[in-house]
Structures are given as C-alpha cells and as structure tokens.
Amino acid sequence: MLAELAQMLLSLALATSLVVGLYGLWGVTGGGRTELGALSGQLRSTSTLLFGLVGIAFVLLIALFLGSDFSVRNVAENSNTLLPWPYKIAASWGSHEGSFLLWVLMLAGWTAAVGWASGALADGYRARVLTILLLLQAGFLLFLVASSNPFERILPAMPEGRDLNPLLQDPFMVIHPPMLYMGYVGFAVAFAFAVAALMERRLDPTWARWSRPWANAAWAFLTVGILLGSWWAYRELGWGGWWFWDPVENASLMPWLAGTALIHSLAVTDKRDALKSWTVLLAIVTFALSLLGTFLVRSGVLTSVHAFATDPERGIFILSLLMVVVGASLVLYAARTRDIGIGGSFGRVSRESFLLANNVLMTAALGAVMLGTLYPLFAEVITGRKMSVGPPYFEAVFTPLLLPAAWLMAVSPGLRWKESQLADILRPMWMPLLVTLGLGVIWVLLLGPFKWLTALGLAGGLFLIWGTLDHARKQLAKLAGTGEPVALTARMRKLGTSYWSMVVAHLGVAVFIIGVAMVKSYEIERDVVMKPDETVTVGDARFTFVGVDRVMGPNFVAQHGVIELTTDGRTIHLLEPQKRMYFAGEQVMTEAAVKYGLFGDIYVSLGDPLQGEGDTIGAWSVRVYIKPFMAWVWVGCLMMAIGGGMTLFDRRYRFRRQAAGAATNTATDPAPTAMARSSGQGA
Amino acid sequence: MIRSTARRLRLLWIVALVLAVSGTAWGVIRAFSDNMVFFYSPSQILAGEAPSGRSLRIGGMVEEGSIEREPGSLTISFRITDMGESIPVTYSGVLPDLFREGKGAVAQGELQNGVFVASEILAKHDENYMPPKLKKD
Numbered sequence: 001m002l003a004e005l006a007q008m009l010l011s012l013a014l015a016t017s018l019v020v021g022l023y024g025l026w027g028v029t030g031g032g033r034t035e036l037g038a039l040s041g042q043l044r045s046t047s048t049l050l051f052g053l054v055g056i057a058f059v060l061l062i063a064l065f066l067g068s069d070f071s072v073r074n075v076a077e078n079s080n081t082l083l084p085w086p087y088k089i090a091a092s093w094g095s096h097e098g099s100f101l102l103w104v105l106m107l108a109g110w111t112a113a114v115g116w117a118s119g120a121l122a123d124g125y126r127a128r129v130l131t132i133l134l135l136l137q138a139g140f141l142l143f144l145v146a147s148s149n150p151f152e153r154i155l156p157a158m159p160e161g162r163d164l165n166p167l168l169q170d171p172f173m174v175i176h177p178p179m180l181y182m183g184y185v186g187f188a189v190a191f192a193f194a195v196a197a198l199m200e201r202r203l204d205p206t207w208a209r210w211s212r213p214w215a216n217a218a219w220a221f222l223t224v225g226i227l228l229g230s231w232w233a234y235r236e237l238g239w240g241g242w243w244f245w246d247p248v249e250n251a252s253l254m255p256w257l258a259g260t261a262l263i264h265s266l267a268v269t270d271k272r273d274a275l276k277s278w279t280v281l282l283a284i285v286t287f288a289l290s291l292l293g294t295f296l297v298r299s300g301v302l303t304s305v306h307a308f309a310t311d312p313e314r315g316i317f318i319l320s321l322l323m324v325v326v327g328a329s330l331v332l333y334a335a336r337t338r339d340i341g342i343g344g345s346f347g348r349v350s351r352e353s354f355l356l357a358n359n360v361l362m363t364a365a366l367g368a369v370m371l372g373t374l375y376p377l378f379a380e381v382i383t384g385r386k387m388s389v390g391p392p393y394f395e396a397v398f399t400p401l402l403l404p405a406a407w408l409m410a411v412s413p414g415l416r417w418k419e420s421q422l423a424d425i426l427r428p429m430w431m432p433l434l435v436t437l438g439l440g441v442i443w444v445l446l447l448g449p450f451k452w453l454t455a456l457g458l459a460g461g462l463f464l465i466w467g468t469l470d471h472a473r474k475q476l477a478k479l480a481g482t483g484e485p486v487a488l489t490a491r492m493r494k495l496g497t498s499y500w501s502m503v504v505a506h507l508g509v510a511v512f513i514i515g516v517a518m519v520k521s522y523e524i525e526r527d528v529v530m531k532p533d534e535t536v537t538v539g540d541a542r543f544t545f546v547g548v549d550r551v552m553g554p555n556f557v558a559q560h561g562v563i564e565l566t567t568d569g570r571t572i573h574l575l576e577p578q579k580r581m582y583f584a585g586e587q588v589m590t591e592a593a594v595k596y597g598l599f600g601d602i603y604v605s606l607g608d609p610l611q612g613e614g615d616t617i618g619a620w621s622v623r624v625y626i627k628p629f630m631a632w633v634w635v636g637c638l639m640m641a642i643g644g645g646m647t648l649f650d651r652r653y654r655f656r657r658q659a660a661g662a663a664t665n666t667a668t669d670p671a672p673t674a675m676a677r678s679s680g681q682g683a
Numbered sequence: 684m685i686r687s688t689a690r691r692l693r694l695l696w697i698v699a700l701v702l703a704v705s706g707t708a709w710g711v712i713r714a715f716s717d718n719m720v721f722f723y724s725p726s727q728i729l730a731g732e733a734p735s736g737r738s739l740r741i742g743g744m745v746e747e748g749s750i751e752r753e754p755g756s757l758t759i760s761f762r763i764t765d766m767g768e769s770i771p772v773t774y775s776g777v778l779p780d781l782f783r784e785g786k787g788a789v790a791q792g793e794l795q796n797g798v799f800v801a802s803e804i805l806a807k808h809d810e811n812y813m814p815p816k817l818k819k820d
Contacts, residue, residue: 368711386722393718527776588780607777621777
C-alpha cells in the first residue's frame with residue numbers, strides 16, 4: 001500500500017510541477033498579462049507543496065526499507081533483513097532509483113528554500129527563477145516516474161533481499177551521496193538565477209549578489225561530498241589511495257572546478273559589475289557539468305566503482321534532458337549575450353584580473369580533466385578500441401596548472417579593485433616569498449634527496465598561509481588606525497563574515513597543498529607476507545603480526561587480523577584490519593585499520609591468506625602503508641567547505657525588500673530599462 | 684610615439700597569451716598521449732596486435748584452475764582468457780577483493796616474452812562485472 005501511495009504522490013508531484021511550471025513560463029513570457037506578484041506567490045506555494053509531496057514519498061521509501069518489504073524491487077535488490085537499520089535507511093538512496101528520488105527531493109528542497117528566501121526579490125525575477133526550477137523538477141520527476149520508479153513491485157515477492165552493496169555499508173558512505181547531491185543540485189539555483197536574468201535581459205550586480213550565497217552553499221556541500229567519498233575510498237577499498245582519477249570521481253571534480261571558478265567570478269560581478277558574460281556562462285556550465293556527472297555515473301557509460309545500477313535507456317533519457325537544459329540555456333545565452341555586454345573594465349593588474357587568472361587556471365584544469373575522462377569514451381565509440389589514461393596523466397597536468405594558483409591566491413586579496421600597482425603589492429612580499437621558498441627547500445632537504453616539485457608545493461602552501469594571515473593582520477591594523485582604539489573582536493566583526501570565510505577557505509587550500517605534497521612525495525607503500533609473530537619494519541614503525549581469527553558481524557563473517565604497532569620501541573597501538581565476507585552475495589570486503597595522526601597515518605589492510613607449508617602456515621599478505629600528512633588533505637578540504645558555508649552568515653546576504661527593491665521594483669516588464677542600461681554601458 | 688608603445692605593449696600581451704595557451708595545450712596533449720593505455724583481449728595479443736615494451740591493459744576471465752601461488756611469497760601467476768585464447772599473467776602484490784577464478788579481471792602491465800607482467804590488477808567492485816566483450820557473446 002505504501003508503495004502505491006508513494007507512486008501516486010510522485011505522479012501528483014510530476015503533474016503539479018509540469019502544469020504550474022508551464023503556467024509560470026506562460027506568465028513570465030508575457031502571456032495573458034499575468035500579475036507577476038500573484039504569480040510568484042503561487043509558484044512559491046507550489047514549490048513548498050512539491051517539497052512536501054516528494055518528501056513524503058521519500059519517507060515512505062525509507063519506511064519500506066525499514067520494514068523490509070521485498071515485494072518492492074528496489075528494496076529486494078538493495079536491502080536484507082540482516083542489514084543493520086541505519087544502513088537500511090541509507091539503502092533507500094543506495095540504488096539508482098533511490099538516489100534519483102533523493103536527487104529530486106534535493107531539487108524540491110532547494111526550490112522551496114529559494115521560494116522562502118526570495119521575498120525581497122522583484123516579482124518578475126522571482127517568478128522566472130521559480131519557474132525554471134519547477135520545470136527542471138518536472139523533467140527529473142518525469143524521468144523518475146517513467147524509467148526509474150523506486151516503488152516498482154515484483155510479484156511474487158522475494159523471500160529475502162539481495163543486500164546493500166557491502167562497499168556502501170559504512171557510516172560515512174551514508175552521508176556521502178546526500179552531500180554530493182546537495183552540491184550538484186544546489187548549482188541548479190545559481191543556474192536558474194543566471195537563466196532568469198538572461199530571460200529578463202538584466203544582468204546587474206543584484207543578480208550576482210543573489211546568486212552568491214546559493215552558489216557558495218552548493219560549492220560547500222559539493223566539497224564535503226567529495227571529501228567524504230575520498231575518505232571512504234581511503235578506508236574501504238583497502239589499497240590506501242584517496243584519489244584514483246576514476247571517471248566517476250572526475251565527474252564530481254568537474255563541477256567542483258567550474259563551481260570554484262563560478263564563486264570567484266560571481267565575486268567580481270557582484271562587486272564590480274565586470275566579467276558578466278563569463279559569469280553567466282560559468283553558472284550554466286557548472287550546472288551542465290553536474291548533470292553530466294549524473295549522466296556519466298548513472299548511464300552505464302562507465303564501468304567503475306560507482307556504476308552499480310546502470311541501464312542504457314536511462315542514460316539516453318538523462319542525456320536528452322542534459323541536451324534540452326543545456327542547449328536551451330546556451331541558445332538563450334548566445335542570443336542575449338550582446339545585450340549583457342561584458343561589463344565594467346579593469347586594469348591588467350587588479351583584483352579582477354587576478355580572479356580572472358584563477359578562473360583561467362580552473363578552466364584549464366577542467367578542460368584537462370574533461371579530456372582525460374571523456375576522450376576514452378568517444379575514442380571507443382569511434383574507433384572501437386578501449387583505452388584509458390591513468391593517474392600519471394592527470395598528475396602531470398594538474399600540478400603545473402593548479403600550483404601557480406597558490407601564489408596568485410596569496411597576493412590577490414591585497415590588490416585593489418580596478419587598477420593596482422603590482423610593485424606596491426610585491427615590495428613588502430618579496431622577503432616572505434624568499435623565506436617560504438627557502439623553508440620549502442630546507443624542509444625537503446631534511447627529509448632526504450631533493451625534490452623540486454615537493455619543495456615548490458610546500459613553499460606555495462607556506463606562502464599562501466603567510467599571505468592570507470598577513471593580509472588579515474593588515475586589515476585589522478588599518479581598522480585600528482582610523483580613530484579611537486577598537487576591540488579586536490569588534491574589528492574582526494567589522495571585516496565581515498565573508499572576509500573571514502575567505503581566510504578560512506584559502507588557509508584550507510594551503511593545508512591541502514602541503515598535505516598532498518607530503519603524502520605524494522613521502523608515502524611508503526609496502527605489500528608484505530607476514531607469518532604469525534613476524535615483525536616488519538617500515539620507516540620507524542615496527543609491525544608485529546599477532547594473527548587472524550574469525551569474528552561474526554550482523555550480516556558478515558570477518559577474518560579479523562591483529563597487528564601490534566610499535567614506534568620508538570614502545571607498543572602504542574593495536575591495528576585490527578578485517579577481511580569481511582557478506583552473507584548475501586558472498587561479497588568480500590577489505591576493512592583497513594588506520595591509526596590517524598596529525599603528521600601521518602599508519603595504514604594496514606589484509607590481503608589474502610597464503611597456503612604455506614612448514615613455518616609459513618598462517619601467513620597472510622598484508623599491505624603496510626605510511627602516509628605522512630594525510631590528515632592535512634582532509635582537514636584542508638574541510639576548511640574549504642567551512643569557509644564556503646560561513647559566507648551564508650554574512651550580513652550582506654540578509655536581503656530586505658527595500659534594499660533590493662531600489663534596483664528591481666518594476667513588477668511588470670523590466671526589459672526596456674535593462675536594455676537601455678546595458679547598451680549604455682556597452683558604449 | 685606613445686600610442687605605438689601602447690600598441691606594441693598590447694601586441695606583446697597578446698603574443699604572450701597565445702604562447703601560454705598553446706604551450707599549455709601542447710603540454711596537456713603530450714601528457715595525454717604519453718599516458719594512453721590501450722585495452723587488448725588475449726586473442727588480440729596472440730594475433731600480435733599489441734605493442735611490446737609499452738604499458739597496456741588486458742582483460743578477460745581468470746581461467747578456472749589456473750591460479751598458482753609461490754609458497755610464502757606474494758607472487759602469483761594465472762591465465763586470463765577470452766574463452767578463445769588465453770595469456771599467462773604474473774603479478775606480485777596484494778590482490779583486489781573480487782579477484783577469483785572464473786571472474787572477470789583487468790590487468791595493467793607489459794608483455795614480456797609472451798608473459799604478461801602485471802603491475803596492477805584492477806578491482807572491479809561489482810559481482811556482476813564482466814568485460815564488455817564477454818557479455819556480448
């Protein structure tokens with residue numbers, strides 16, 4: 001019954017979003033002299049209603065999983081009575097169908113949030129934004145109902161479910177997909193703002209200012225999502241890697257790179273009304289890449305870790321949706337770009353130009369990832385030959401493209417908008433620049449043979465930390481110098497949340513760069529054979545293999561290894577890696593044991609038992625890894641995400657009706673004035 | 684005079700920009716072609732289609748009863764088959780979880796005197812995974 005009810009709700013949601021979305025489109029394109037204030041109110045109520053409908057459907061799906069209703073195909077294929085209940089909940093988005101329902105739920109949630117938070121926006125613009133989001137929802141609901149119904153029945157019901165893929169049975173994997181999807185789908189909001197502005201032919205700083213918190217939020221979620229996925233791979237795949245340049249990982253990295261460019265470009269457009277066409281294009285491209293990521297993962301085009309449930313027919317549907325959405329918005333972009341104008345101009349050395357340089361580097365990196373990810377797919381279709389490019393390609397390309405960003409980032413906050421003198425900025429900086437370069441070199445020399453790339457990476461990270469903190473110090477000092485002494489906390493508040501979120505995020509990048517430089521250059525990976533009581537020394541750590549016994553889990557039986565880890569001659573830790581066999585499907589899974597540390601992880605995982613003779617009985621193959629500064633990679637990403645999230649609390653984004661109203665209170669048709677404005681600027 | 688200096692400066696910028704862009708593109712494409720790894724089936728390799736001395740991938744099924752392990756070491760040898768032909772493979776290291784006889788596997792490495800020396804055995808984390816060629820048959 002629950003499944004049928006949920007299906008009805010979804011169909012109702014589809015019909016509602018389609019009808020109201022089309023009505024909205026008719027209204028905003030001037031059909032029937034619609035009163036835009038009333039229309040945007042109706043669209044807002046509808047988006048709340050849709051969020052409710054899809055939300056209830058999702059709750060019903062969770063209920064079906066918790067109740068182990070194996071007459072529903074989705075439940076039967078992805079759950080099991082033995083599965084612990086938190087994973088039963090997680091299984092509701094572990095499958096293709098469930099994850100798409102989650103996707104739609106997120107989109108409905110973002111739309112409802114825009115509806116609630118956009119009261120201060122001009123009616124016409126608000127109606128356009130909501131219309132676009134509702135139409136997107138209609139597209140995805142259509143896909144869900146037509147080809148990925150999560151509530152499909154099978155008769156007769158299966159006596160027992162097939163179980164959730166053991167790889168996904170991990171506490172952090174439970175929140176990885178929702179975070180990632182929050183990011184993907186969140187870029188739909190920035191997309192809708194951009195396209196609505198194109199429809200209105202009105203790209204003023206208001207549009208950029210409105211987009212910024214949404215884009216920042218989506219970017220922060222995407223960062224957390226990628227971080228969780230990477231950390232999960234580190235612990236669960238048993239081979240100690242954290243980024244494999246797997247096509248599906250790249251699928252999430254591409255929107256991240258575009259999104260990073262977008263949030264910086266939006267800053268320029270917001271503050272200076274410059275780079276307008278470029279920012280709009282980025283908003284479209286970022287969302288397009290989110291859709292492309294979904295297509296790559298869910299279509300069966302890729303055979304990879306993530307492509308669990310795949311189906312070519314679905315791929316074609318997603319691809320068509322992608323074509324329609326992206327095609328339509330690009331056509332609109334092409335038609336309107338002349339009206340927009342490129343916006344204000346700026347000098348070759350200015351904050352704008354440095355932010356533009358960031359954009360160029362991000363775009364180049366994006367292009368390189370795209371080439372490595374998509375070329376093999378096209379090549380196979382065209383030539384029929386299967387090929388791939390591995391991590392060496394991506395590493396060779398990524399490092400030189402993104403490392404310069406560290407220095408640019410350190411310098412650019414000190415540059416003035418519009419026009420700045422590089423010499424003024426660099427004069428106080430050349431000393432720290434040399435000092436950090438020297439520190440990088442010394443750091444590397446202390447650790448062994450000289451590696452110039454590592455030294456550059458460390459120096460870049462250190463210089464970025466210095467540049468960011470020094471700029472903050474100067475800003476605080478400047479505030480102190482303008483009158484009576486002000487308390488430090490008051491001065492910090494005066495600089496604004498946005499400023500401090502940038503500081504946190506940029507420091508996060510520095511921490512990340514140092515982490516990557518260290519772990520990439522000095523990790524030790526050793527596959528060894530270990531007999532009981534045998535000791536292996538790697539670096540300054542000694543590992544003693546105690547042995548392996550059997551342990552029962554709720555839905556698996558595990559070979560449970562015990563390894564004593566000794567550093568400095570004292571026993572400090574017991575490492576307990578497991579090799580699990582899950583009852584359903586007899587899948588084998590490696591559970592690594594990691595001893596986390598601020599300056600390095602020690603990582604052990606079990607390979608296979610070796611049938612030895614004589615004194616080699618009970619021997620196992622074991623992976624013993626030392627990963628220096630690994631935690632810095634995670635902490636750095638987390639800091640970036642926190643920085644992105646912090647911006648939401650900035651006062652600038654607490655919009656009030658009259659504040660935004662000054663620029664956008666023409667409720668009926670603002671196009672003529674906007675055109676007059678933009679052509680005036682173009683001249 | 685001033686105008687021509689400004690113009691020359693702008694020209695210089697444009698030339699620098701073009702050089703930077705084409706240099707980057709050249710570097711990316713070079714890195715790309717250096718790291719391309721092609722995929723072959725055992726039949727293709729035996730037909731001499733695969734280059735020697737270059738990294739390549741081989742895919743198929745791990746032949747039943749072909750896994751042999753050197754006692755007390757990490758070295759393992761087995762045969763990969765595409766149901767027609769098969770190729771001997773050696774590998775030293777810890778194997779991925781789903782590596783089993785009768786299941787699909789992809790190995791990356793080099794061909795040396797008719798033996799495929801694998802540097803990496805790829806984990807296909809899906810019990811239903813089959814190399815595409817086999818699925819069609």
